[in-house]
Amino acid sequence: MHSKTSIRWAVLLMLLVVLFLLNLSLGSVQIPVGEIFKILTGKPASDPVWAEIIWDFRMTKAITCILGGSALALGGLQMQTLFRNPLAGPDVLGLSSGASLMVSLVFMSNAAGVTLFVIQSPWTVAIAASIGCSLVFIIMLAISQRLQDNVSLLIVGLMVGAGTASIVSVLQYLSKAEELQVYVLWTFGSLGGLDWNEIRVLSVILIAGAAISFFNIKSLNAWLLGNNYAQSLGVDLQRSRFYAILSASILTGGVTAFCGPIAFVGLAVPHLVKLLIQSHNHKVLIPAVLIGGAALLLGCDILAQLPGSINVLPINAITALIGAPVVIWVILRNKVVRS
Incomplete structure (x- = not known):
């Protein structure tokens, strides 16, 4: 049994390394694999431009995939555990919808007759998305x-998301075509627009969210068997739920702020990882989904680049192609979606 577990972990880690190197090797400029290894080991490349492409463009995108995929997967795992619902994702509390609403105000506030943000920059979008996530988080926390029932909280989260989405729809209807286009492009998600400063901020967000989840491992394991069992083990239900929501909010809000609303990763990865690792212990699952989320988003980014073509597809289109079959598989496997 121990050897099988070791093999599964080795497969997961090897998959991450292979996808990371493959991600670095793809792009509009063909760079030999040998040159990539020379650049990564600090040796001078045959062409100095290649080193610049690797470090300033491809490396930042690959690390963004790792950080974003890990964060979304961990957020999804906690929400599925908290709500005991296999179809719960990291944005189930309406956090992504709150971020989308604030970003829509950045691009389309003129449609409402006001100008909320005079300067539109990546940091403006990130700050606006963070504010939107924070406001929804405060509402859901209150x-x-x-509410003592997690299912009721889940329904309220879905309704908050629907309400914010309706406001965005009104702004879209009233806005000009060019404003609408910029916002729609943001909703497609993007992994290649971050610089090293933004990656540092995203790294801190992932570390903070992961630290909270590790601190909450005992409660997450207890939640799997229901409220009464968790309470009998001495788990403070309100406090453990707060930590789970806080961690998922930090992780989801950070990724949405810098990369846009990336769907299905947080929903699909926990199921795929459980299928491979075959464990429900969060002490094992948390590091596993961190690796699995990073690997999945790296793989999605590779597919989005259409190897052999200069075209790049929206990342959300690829994550949906991967995530939708997983959702169908979960429903067919469980026969009924249990709350």
Whole structure:
């Protein structure tokens, strides 16, 4: 049994390394694999431009995939555990919808007759998305103090998301074509627009969210068997739920702020990892989904680049192609979606 577990972990880690190197090797400029290894080991490349392409463009995108995929996967795992619902994702509390609403105000506030943000830059978008996520988080936190039932909290989160989405739809209807286009492009998701400073911020966000989840491992394991069992083990339900929501909010909000709303990664990865690792212990699952999320988003980015073509597809289109079959498989496997 121990040897099988070791083999599974080795496969997961090897998959991550292979996809990372493959991601670095793809792009509009053909760079030999040998040159990539020379650049990564600090040796001078045959063409100095290649080193610049690797470090300033491809490396930042690959690390963004690792950080973003890990964060979304961990957020999804916690939400599926908290709500005991296999179809719960990291954005189930309406966090991504809150971010989308604030970003829509950045690009389309003129449709409402006001100008909220005079300067539009990547940092403006990131700050606006963070504010939107934070506001929804505060609302959901206040509601969670009044609700003892997680299913009710889930329904409220879905309704908050629907409400914010309706406001965005009104702004889209009233906005000009060029404003609408910029916003729609943001909703496709992007992994290649971050610089090293933004990656440092995203790294801190992932570390903070992961630290909270590791601190909450005992409660997450107890949640799997229901409220009564968790309470009998001495778990403070309100406090453990707060930590789970806080961690998922930090992780989802950070990725949405810098990369846009990337769907299905947080929903699909926990199921795929459980299928490989065959464990429900969060002490094992948390590091596994961190690796699995990074590997999946690297793989999606590779497919989005259409190897052999100069065209690049929206990352959300690829994650949906991967995630949708997983959702169908989960429903068919469980026969019914249990709450």
